[in-house]
Amino acid sequence: MIGFAAKRIFGVAVTLLVAAAIIFFLLDILPGDPARFMLGINATDDAVAALRTELGLDQSAFNRFFIWLFGLFQGDLGISFSQRMPVTQLMAERLQVSLPLALGALTLSTLIGLPIGIIAAQNRGKLGDTLAMILAQVGIAIPNFWFAMLLVLAFAVTWRIFPPGGFVPWSDDPLLAARSLVLPIIALALPQAAILARVMRTSLVDVMQADFIRTARAKGLTQSQAIWRHGVRNALLPVLTIMGLQFAFLIAGTIIVENVFYLPGLGRLIFSAISARDLIVVRSAILVLVAMVILVMFIVDLAYAFVDPRIRAGGGRSDG
Amino acid sequence: MQIIEKTVKKSLAFAAVLGLSTFSAFASDIRVGMVLEPPHLDPTAGAAAAIDEVVYANVFEGLTRIDQNGAVQPSLATSWTISNDGTTYTFNLKQGVSFHDGTSFDADDVLFTFERARAEDSTNAQKGIFAPITSVTAIDPATVEIKIAQPQGDFLFNIGRGDAVIVAPESAEKNQSNPVGTGPFKFVRWDQGSRVILEKNADYTGTPAHMNKATFVFISDPNAAQNAMLAGDVDGFANFPAPESLAIFEADPRYQVVRGSTEGETILSTNNAKAPFDDVRVRKAIAHALDRQAIIDGAMFGYGTPIGTHFAPHHPYYEDLLGTHPRDIEGAKALLAEAGYPEGFKATFKLPPPTYARRGGQIIAAQLREIGIELELINVEWGQWLEDVFKTKNYDLSIVSHVEPFDIGIYANPGYYFQYDNVVFQAIIEKLNVTADEAKREQLARAAQRILAEDAVNGYLFQLAKTGVWNANLEGMWPNSPVEGNDLTAVRWTN
Numbered sequence: 001m002i003g004f005a006a007k008r009i010f011g012v013a014v015t016l017l018v019a020a021a022i023i024f025f026l027l028d029i030l031p032g033d034p035a036r037f038m039l040g041i042n043a044t045d046d047a048v049a050a051l052r053t054e055l056g057l058d059q060s061a062f063n064r065f066f067i068w069l070f071g072l073f074q075g076d077l078g079i080s081f082s083q084r085m086p087v088t089q090l091m092a093e094r095l096q097v098s099l100p101l102a103l104g105a106l107t108l109s110t111l112i113g114l115p116i117g118i119i120a121a122q123n124r125g126k127l128g129d130t131l132a133m134i135l136a137q138v139g140i141a142i143p144n145f146w147f148a149m150l151l152v153l154a155f156a157v158t159w160r161i162f163p164p165g166g167f168v169p170w171s172d173d174p175l176l177a178a179r180s181l182v183l184p185i186i187a188l189a190l191p192q193a194a195i196l197a198r199v200m201r202t203s204l205v206d207v208m209q210a211d212f213i214r215t216a217r218a219k220g221l222t223q224s225q226a227i228w229r230h231g232v233r234n235a236l237l238p239v240l241t242i243m244g245l246q247f248a249f250l251i252a253g254t255i256i257v258e259n260v261f262y263l264p265g266l267g268r269l270i271f272s273a274i275s276a277r278d279l280i281v282v283r284s285a286i287l288v289l290v291a292m293v294i295l296v297m298f299i300v301d302l303a304y305a306f307v308d309p310r311i312r313a314g315g316g317r318s319d320g
Numbered sequence: 321m322q323i324i325e326k327t328v329k330k331s332l333a334f335a336a337v338l339g340l341s342t343f344s345a346f347a348s349d350i351r352v353g354m355v356l357e358p359p360h361l362d363p364t365a366g367a368a369a370a371i372d373e374v375v376y377a378n379v380f381e382g383l384t385r386i387d388q389n390g391a392v393q394p395s396l397a398t399s400w401t402i403s404n405d406g407t408t409y410t411f412n413l414k415q416g417v418s419f420h421d422g423t424s425f426d427a428d429d430v431l432f433t434f435e436r437a438r439a440e441d442s443t444n445a446q447k448g449i450f451a452p453i454t455s456v457t458a459i460d461p462a463t464v465e466i467k468i469a470q471p472q473g474d475f476l477f478n479i480g481r482g483d484a485v486i487v488a489p490e491s492a493e494k495n496q497s498n499p500v501g502t503g504p505f506k507f508v509r510w511d512q513g514s515r516v517i518l519e520k521n522a523d524y525t526g527t528p529a530h531m532n533k534a535t536f537v538f539i540s541d542p543n544a545a546q547n548a549m550l551a552g553d554v555d556g557f558a559n560f561p562a563p564e565s566l567a568i569f570e571a572d573p574r575y576q577v578v579r580g581s582t583e584g585e586t587i588l589s590t591n592n593a594k595a596p597f598d599d600v601r602v603r604k605a606i607a608h609a610l611d612r613q614a615i616i617d618g619a620m621f622g623y624g625t626p627i628g629t630h631f632a633p634h635h636p637y638y639e640d641l642l643g644t645h646p647r648d649i650e651g652a653k654a655l656l657a658e659a660g661y662p663e664g665f666k667a668t669f670k671l672p673p674p675t676y677a678r679r680g681g682q683i684i685a686a687q688l689r690e691i692g693i694e695l696e697l698i699n700v701e702w703g704q705w706l707e708d709v710f711k712t713k714n715y716d717l718s719i720v721s722h723v724e725p726f727d728i729g730i731y732a733n734p735g736y737y738f739q740y741d742n743v744v745f746q747a748i749i750e751k752l753n754v755t756a757d758e759a760k761r762e763q764l765a766r767a768a769q770r771i772l773a774e775d776a777v778n779g780y781l782f783q784l785a786k787t788g789v790w791n792a793n794l795e796g797m798w799p800n801s802p803v804e805g806n807d808l809t810a811v812r813w814t815n
Contacts, residue, residue: 032703033711038359039445040367041710041737042724051443082359082366083512084496093512149543156551164551165544166537167514259541262548264513268540275673276359277703 008301012294019290020072024065027279033057034081034277055081068283077284082276087284090269097167097258098266101181101188102250106243108189109196114239116193117200121235122227124205132197139194145256148187152260155183165261184261188254192246199242203235210234236307244300248293347813348532350794352806353545353554355561357513357538360496363482364437367445369723369804372482373558374516374536376805379420380485380501383411383430383464384476390635390725390802392476396425396486396502397464406471406756411464417525419488420506427458432489434466446483470754473761474726481803504529504809514538530796530812549575549789556790558797558806563621563675569789578788579623580799584721585630586676588684588779591715593739597667601659603776607645608652609691610684616782619679624782629769630728633783634800637765641773641780652691664692667716671697672705676784677719684719684779710737721784725802728768729753731777740777 035051036043052058056067071078077087120132156164162183163176170177207213208231216226255267266285273281358370363380377385385395394400397411417425436442438450452468452475459465468475478484491500499507504526505518518534537554539545542562548554549569559582560566569575588610596602612626625633628641656664671681678699685695695717700708709715715737722730732749734741745768752764773780786801796810 030703031707032701033706034703036706036711037703038366038368039443041706042448042727042730043367043445044447044451046440047443047445047447050441054441054443084360085512090512149547152544152547152551156553157547160551164547164553165539166548166553167511169511260544262514262537262539262541262544264511268513272357275701275703278359 004305005302008298012298015294016287016291020069020287021065023283023286023290024068025061027283028061030277030279032277034279037277038082068280072284072287077288078280080273080278080281082273082278083281087281090281091266091285091288094264094266094269096170097181097263098251098254101184101254101263101265102247104181104185105188105192105250106247108185109192109246110243112189113193113196114200117197117239118204118227118232120197120201121204121208121231122224129201133201136194136197139190140198142191144187144191145260147190148184148257148260151183151187165263167263180261180263184254184257184263187257187260188250192250195246196239196242200235200239203238204231207231207235233307237304240300240303240307244296247296248289251292252289347815348530349535350531350533350556350808350811350813351535351537351554352808353537353539353548353557354806355538355540355545355557355559357540358516361499361507361510361516362487362495363485364433364487364492365443365445365496372804373806374518375499375501375503375507376482376485376803377503377807377809378505378518378534378805379499379503379507380482380487381503382480382482382485383413384480386477386480386803388798388800388802388807390800392480395480396430400476407468409466409468409475410459411466413462413464414525415462417502418523419491419502420500420521421488421491423488423490425486425488425502426461427464428461429486429488430464431456431458432492433484433486436487436492437484444483446478446481449478449481449484471756472753473756473758477726482805505534527809529809531808534808536806556788556794556797558788559786559801560789561675563623563785563787566621566623566787566789574792576790576792576794578790578797578799580786580788580801581625581632581634582721582723582784582786582801583632583725583727583803584723584784585627585632585727586624586680586719586721586781586784587630588781589709589715589718589720589738590778591713591717591737591739592741592777593713594716596659596661596665597716599659600775601655602661604645605652605655605659605691606688606693606779607776608648608655609687609693610645610779610781611647611687612642612781614687615680615683618683619676620782620785623785623787625785626782627780629773629780630722630731630778631765631769632725635726637762637769639766639769641769644773645776649690656691656693661692664694666694666696669695669697670700670705670709670715670718672700672702672718672720674721676721680719680781713737713739717779719781723784723804728765728772731768731772738777740775742771742775745771 035048035055035057039048039051068078080087080090116132120129123129152164155162163180167180168176213226213230216230252266254265255271258265258268270282270285354373356370358374359366359368361371361375363371363375381395383395383397384392387393396414398414400409400411402409413427419425434456437444438453452472453466454469455467457465487495504521504524506521508517508519510516516536520529520532539548545557545561546565566577570577590597590603592598616622616624626642627633628644631638669681669685671677681697685697688695709718729749730736731740732746748764748768752761755761755764788797790797793813793815794811795814796812798807
């Protein structure tokens, strides 16, 4: 297990370094000058030049890349061009929203998706299965931002049970902060739950045809005993992969839902930084996200190894 | 219907019992929605209108201030005298004023502010405002003398803008994240991506604000903006982002829609140095093909005032030149043929993100197709627009709203992105800049407008409207924006 982890960690480090180089130079060829963007079209050229010097933009791309990389090694993500604040601080503020949002949506979608998938598999071909799969299909088909708008209309505009959007920091009013996240979590979770339900069902149906289930049944276990004791654990592997991907999406890919609820999440930070050509924010934030995705995938891999000892063994073999 | 009402009432009662009601209109508290979040909060170091829209006249004050009619009023300078030759301004400063951090305001702060903005490494977005200044002297702590190279008609207006607000040496460098000014509101906190909170400045020496607390909430999505208004999460938008939704608010007695004007001349920017647009006949043909009202109706749902030149219609110097190139498809075709394009031609049309550009662009493309000009629509982000259109001038046509007040002078700069080079026009602007006499200034400004219309330098479309949506119980908001800003000093609840 430890050898397996060490090998994966080395891979993670190389991936990050390559990602950093790609992110930096790809964004460097993007047209648009951050200094001109900030000072506008009526600014004099010397004011723009002064700002470029102040931001360090007058240096060569390679210099800037190594300054950035050097900072990263020291845990310094740089100072935002336009906001003049440390990127670490900007991201930390946004994670107050994005992290609970992603975790909440993932939890809710798991709580809804997995049981539905299991029930559908248990009742394969019967009415329950058909109904569950129709629901799942609808859930996948509905765009989450549209669903979000419906939620706002019903629960915020008409009934005024939840705020229509916005966010106050947790330290201000934890109850209001939590309430602000309820509708976005539901909007994000339902489509994900529908996907999980389908994956869970398919995977479980496959597993139920495996030899070891037949053996279990032959030992005298009932169908549902066999499912719960042997089936679900084995069927979880593909579901874990999907959940890992979903978490990555939920951390930064939720910009449309963030817009509907005007939430200060990571997605909007990156989006506005791109349009303002605040490249240092874009680069550092994307690199952190890449790191997070890699980390999540790393954890999923470890979870695989935990759920399925054969993977662990495979890792050990190639080491020796 | 009754059932629905009952359900709604029940749910409201339910919400109230649980203490869940989200709308609480305290009589001394206002929440203003804004589409764009400012990048930072220092108006002396950035062009973003959103900066001024939060802090101008609320947190920061200048020597003069611009009122809602665009007139110059005293602010930190209570009065001033101008020497006979028009080059020396002596300002008498307000006494007993302190900045929000407790440091006192005097002539040294004025000196510091102007020297900082004029300095070589200054990053002031309107450094041009300070260019004519030759010296700034503190006569005594309550008197400042500013000398300018030549008499200038709009100097007092210019120093009343957000870019010239007075800052203190103790706090200037931190104003971007913690603005410290002398205004009726103090900065409290900025929740990045979400809102800026201001509170009343109890030590303010001028007319105090009515509100104890003002919150600017940033909502970029038009749908979300509408929901936030309907759900009572914000009390108003100084400029509501979706003209198509205004009818909903006009029909609802809980809201008032305030129509006003901005300083934004929305124009079909034309590359005057690039063929075929360097031919005045081609530009005139385009002007004859434009149907302004159709563009205003189609792109802005009727909100906007047609313009015939680069000048704001509400300005006293405005000359109505809408008739210079009346819509005339046959005449336009004849002009194109004369210029050597009987079959028309193809060109590119770069459209920045705002609604007026993206929607307006499609309508203009359809109108120009009638005279044989085929436009390829290219959507660009602002960053790319600044690079391609503004800096490298690699464009044929574009649409932009030029929001600076009294900015006709940009046409006198042949390096500006229109690349319009007319010595007669340049001479007029040069003269206008050094003329202080009102009657003569008006004459010159009108002459300048006529030249632009006659030369059809750009396609002149419409003056961008300012459409505020407010809670019906609020009053004191500015209907127009003669300068960028949301002065909340006079805003109050009437219930």
